[in-house]
Amino acid sequence: MPQLPQRIWSDEDWERIQRGYSSRDMDEKWNVFTEGEVAFLHRSWTGRGIFAATFAPVDHGGWQITRAMVERDPKRYRSTDDDYDCLMLELVISAIVLGEPATDLRARLVELTHQRSRSADASAALVQHSALGLRSDS
Numbered sequence: 001m002p003q004l005p006q007r008i009w010s011d012e013d014w015e016r017i018q019r020g021y022s023s024r025d026m027d028e029k030w031n032v033f034t035e036g037e038v039a040f041l042h043r044s045w046t047g048r049g050i051f052a053a054t055f056a057p058v059d060h061g062g063w064q065i066t067r068a069m070v071e072r073d074p075k076r077y078r079s080t081d082d083d084y085d086c087l088m089l090e091l092v093i094s095a096i097v098l099g100e101p102a103t104d105l106r107a108r109l110v111e112l113t114h115q116r117s118r119s120a121d122a123s124a125a126l127v128q129h130s131a132l133g134l135r136s137d138s
Contacts, residue, residue, distance in 0.1 A: 001068040003082045005090035008062040013098060014055065017063075021097045021135075029133030030096050041092050044133075048076050051089050065089070084112050088131065096135050106132075 009017065020033040023044035031042045041051040053068040070085045071077040079085055087108055095102040109131060110124045 001070050001082065001085060001089070003086040004065050004068055005086060005093075006064075007090060007094075008058055008064050009055070009093075010062050014063040017055070017093060017097055023133075025134075027129070027134040028096075029131075030092050032092065032097050039093065041089070046076075050077050051085075051092070053089060053093075081112075081116060084116070087112060091132060095132060099135055 017032070017039055018034045020031075020039075022031050023029070026045075029044055031044050031047075033040055033042075037055045039051075039053045039055065040049055041053070042049050048071065050071050051068060053065045055063045056066040058064050068089060070079075070089075072080065074080075079088070087105060091102055091105045091109060094100045094105060106124075106128055110127045113122070113127045113131070
């Protein structure tokens with residue numbers, strides 16, 4: 001991916017990311033697991049891998065994504081928008097894995113979707129649910 005999230009995740013966040021996230025019902029769209037320092041984000045229904053993000057420790061504490069890959073086969077993942085993919089990678093980790101409200105990221109998702117698609121009249125809730133899904137309380 002040419003664009004990466006700039007967020008620095010805390011050591012505690014990285015511990016939670018390493019535990020991953022497994023969807024529990026049909027409204028959840030993402031499964032996340034790690035191997036070493038790589039987080040893999042897969043669609044829950046199909047099992048298809050969409051993102052692989054390599055994390056590395058930051059000098060003064062925390063973790064940052066230093067490299068990431070995104071699926072580009074249009075039969076497996078329809079996005080070809082670097083801004084959208086960068087946002088989705090951060091949003092899935094923040095909102096789904098960590099359970100954060102991620103209000104600003106969610107608003108950017110809706111804005112990007114409205115700007116770049118014929119879904120300009122879709123509600124914010126519909127946009128978020130179709131791309132992100134829900135998160136069960138753990």
